[in-house]
Amino acid sequence: MLHLGRTRTDAVRESEESNVLLDQINGPQDLKALTTAQLVQLSGEIRQFLIEKLSVTGGHLAPNLGVVELTLAMHYLFDSPDDKFIYDVGHQSYVHKILTGRKDRFDTLRKYKGLCGFVKRSESEHDVWEAGHSSTSLSAAMGMALARDLKGDSNRVIAVIGDGALTGGMALEALNHIGHEKKNLMVILNDNEMSIAPNVGALHHYLGKIRTDRHYQKAKDDLQQLLNKIPAIGGKLAKTAERFKDSLKYLLVSGILFEQFGFTYLGPVDGHDIEQVLDILKQADHVTGPVLVHVLTVKGKGYSPAEADSFKWHGITPYKIESGQVVKAVGPPVYTDVFGDMLIELAEKDDRIIAVTPAMPGGSGLLKFAYKFPNRMIDVGIAEQHAGTMSAALAMEGLKPVFAVYSTFLQRAYDQVVHDICRQNLNVIFAIDRAGFVGPDGETHHGVYDIPFLRHVPNIVIMMPKDENELRRMMKTAVEYNDGPIAVRYPRIAGLGVELDKDPQPLPIGKWETVREGDSGVILAVGPMLQVAEEAAELLKREGLNVQIVNARFIKPLDEQMLLALAAEGKRMIVLEEGAELGGFGSSVLEFYSLKGIYGHPVRIIGVPDIFVEHGTIKEQRQEVGLTAERVATELKTMLPRLMKRVTGQP
Ligand SMILES: Cc1ncc(C[n+]2csc(CCOP(=O)(O)OP(=O)(O)O)c2C)c(N)n1
Numbered sequence: 001m002l003h004l005g006r007t008r009t010d011a012v013r014e015s016e017e018s019n020v021l022l023d024q025i026n027g028p029q030d031l032k033a034l035t036t037a038q039l040v041q042l043s044g045e046i047r048q049f050l051i052e053k054l055s056v057t058g059g060h061l062a063p064n065l066g067v068v069e070l071t072l073a074m075h076y077l078f079d080s081p082d083d084k085f086i087y088d089v090g091h092q093s094y095v096h097k098i099l100t101g102r103k104d105r106f107d108t109l110r111k112y113k114g115l116c117g118f119v120k121r122s123e124s125e126h127d128v129w130e131a132g133h134s135s136t137s138l139s140a141a142m143g144m145a146l147a148r149d150l151k152g153d154s155n156r157v158i159a160v161i162g163d164g165a166l167t168g169g170m171a172l173e174a175l176n177h178i179g180h181e182k183k184n185l186m187v188i189l190n191d192n193e194m195s196i197a198p199n200v201g202a203l204h205h206y207l208g209k210i211r212t213d214r215h216y217q218k219a220k221d222d223l224q225q226l227l228n229k230i231p232a233i234g235g236k237l238a239k240t241a242e243r244f245k246d247s248l249k250y251l252l253v254s255g256i257l258f259e260q261f262g263f264t265y266l267g268p269v270d271g272h273d274i275e276q277v278l279d280i281l282k283q284a285d286h287v288t289g290p291v292l293v294h295v296l297t298v299k300g301k302g303y304s305p306a307e308a309d310s311f312k313w314h315g316i317t318p319y320k321i322e323s324g325q326v327v328k329a330v331g332p333p334v335y336t337d338v339f340g341d342m343l344i345e346l347a348e349k350d351d352r353i354i355a356v357t358p359a360m361p362g363g364s365g366l367l368k369f370a371y372k373f374p375n376r377m378i379d380v381g382i383a384e385q386h387a388g389t390m391s392a393a394l395a396m397e398g399l400k401p402v403f404a405v406y407s408t409f410l411q412r413a414y415d416q417v418v419h420d421i422c423r424q425n426l427n428v429i430f431a432i433d434r435a436g437f438v439g440p441d442g443e444t445h446h447g448v449y450d451i452p453f454l455r456h457v458p459n460i461v462i463m464m465p466k467d468e469n470e471l472r473r474m475m476k477t478a479v480e481y482n483d484g485p486i487a488v489r490y491p492r493i494a495g496l497g498v499e500l501d502k503d504p505q506p507l508p509i510g511k512w513e514t515v516r517e518g519d520s521g522v523i524l525a526v527g528p529m530l531q532v533a534e535e536a537a538e539l540l541k542r543e544g545l546n547v548q549i550v551n552a553r554f555i556k557p558l559d560e561q562m563l564l565a566l567a568a569e570g571k572r573m574i575v576l577e578e579g580a581e582l583g584g585f586g587s588s589v590l591e592f593y594s595l596k597g598i599y600g601h602p603v604r605i606i607g608v609p610d611i612f613v614e615h616g617t618i619k620e621q622r623q624e625v626g627l628t629a630e631r632v633a634t635e636l637k638t639m640l641p642r643l644m645k646r647v648t649g650q651p
Pocket residue numbers: 063066089091092132133134161162163164165166190192194195196299314358359360382409412
């Protein structure tokens with residue numbers, strides 16, 4: 001355990017001196033000759049490496065500290081990449097990356113064009129399945145096992161899934177199917193009792209029983225020893241013995257749920273005792289059919305701040321090793337916090353308000369709300385679909401559910417949005433966080449598709465604020481709106497530091513706001529793109545062009561009156577959004593003009609092109625796709641040939 005109080009130089013010196021084994025590991029093949037004692041030493045070196053590297057880069061420290069021995073044992077016993085290692089979510093794949101030749105790239109972790117924070121096929125042949133969203137590993141394992149058997153191959157298929165991810169509906173669908181097909185595959189359940197926040201749900205309590213059911217473990221071991229003493233037996237006696245063991249197991253409950261799903265259940269074992277892990281994985285390797293290995297781990301193992309608070313250290317920004325103090329940017333509050341505070345203000349006056357989160361109470365800014373209103377914050381686990389339909393029913397019964405969800409994770413609940421919420425026109429409020437680029441989590445987490453997948457659904461209103469004060473106004477608007485579903489989306493960035501109205505007033509639905517007058521074209525900007533538009537306008541002003549800027553704060557419904565007026569003025573128009581161009585807000589403007597029979601009105605959409613944008617900073621991601629003031633200014637100038645000639649006299 002890396003103890004607090006030692007200086008950074010101690011840690012760095014020890015780290016360099018003590019990586020004697022790690023320096024020799026350039027691939028899994030270098031593990032095969034190690035003794036168990038060396039594996040133990042190597043696990044310590046890997047832990048120290050993670051603590052050191054992530055103190056500079058940040059990242060998912062606690063999840064990875066919890067799977068050091070497990071990952072080592074997998075690569076020691078099995079043969080990746082022939083054997084398929086499938087990591088659920090993939091945020092706990094740093095050790096896998098260290099062992100598969102990428103330890104020297106960890107200074108670039110989650111940086112632009114650097115090492116991805118999730119499994120990434122383009123990085124290594126050992127990365128056979130990508131994720132970022134949870135609960136997909138068992139379905140992937142089933143597919144790979146099916147393909148293997150159809151192709152007549154014989155490789156292993158091994159999924160590593162956490163206790164949190166196991167609460168995802170997809171995982172249960174896959175368990176059900178795997179148990180039916182009875183293919184040879186291994187599921188390793190990494191049970192650390194934590195999702196990001198403490199895990200929730202009946203499954204979590206069930207796993208807790210198994211964890212604590214020590215006497216089951218003892219009884220099972222004693223029984224096994226007894227059975228082993230009986231000379232090689234066949235026939236009836238063997239069947240009786242097996243039945244007795246199963247009934248004992250049933251009596252003592254452990255693992256029976258998985259066995260009912262058709263798995264052989266093995267465990268639980270201490271996931272930090274490499275000998276236990278090696279033994280149980282060897283056992284599992286000889287099981288015919290699907291096997292579930294239950295491994296008990298500690299999230300943050302080996303670094304006391306992370307062990308003490310694995311919720312905070314699930315995903316961490318750079319920190320000081322010796323103190324565990326994170327390096328935090330000082331500045332205006334992030335939109336998430338403004339949302340959380342405003343929700344409390346609203347809930348104090350309206351007891352219909354119920355917050356619903358699919359396993360993200362911290363990330364969604366609901367911790368203070370939960371503290372103040374413990375019965376009005378519902379964490380459903382990693383279950384976005386369930387959260388959506390449950391919110392619909394809450395609204396059906398006259399409550400005011402606030403479905404707080406990251407844009408990217410709302411993708412999981414698309415049918416619930418359409419089929420249960422919008423079609424029934426229910427008063428559900430969507431608080432869509434992480435709208436736009438998200439930075440280091442990269443393409444699996446950007447919130448760039450919610451405008452396209454929401455705006456064409458009837459009955460929904462969609463808003464995005466220009467600043468944190470307007471976010472508060474939008475939340476007020478949403479709570480007072482009783483004509484169906486309404487969404488407010490906001491980014492993973494800090495606000496502008498504007499003054500906050502004490503009593504924010506609701507907005508007129510569908511009305512945009514001109515924030516800058518001008519006659520040389522107009523920029524319709526959504527959310528934080530207003531800052532980009534203002535910078536572009538300043539660039540154009542130096543060339544004698546005054547551009548109008550409109551805060552297009554309602555993505556749906558459009559401000560049709562303003563669109564018609566802008567067309568009538570013949571103003572060249574740029575629509576600026578940090579979201580997919582295809583089907584986005586800009587598309588809806590084009591559709592509007594077409595459907596109104598207004599042809600030839602020049603509209604240029606500037607958004608996220610039809611590509612996946614990888615990890616980096618939000619600034620780098622915007623630069624990559626051209627969401628910059630320079631690009632906007634250039635595009636507007638090319639759209640204004642006549643005007644340019646008049647103003648500058650140049651052709
Ligand atoms: C569909 C989806 N919803 C939410 C998340 C956010 N998320 C990332 S990791 C995580 C918790 C995973 O818990 P567990 O599987 O137990 O892994 P651990 O971090 O404990 O190792 C959550 C909720 C996600 N990645 N995907």
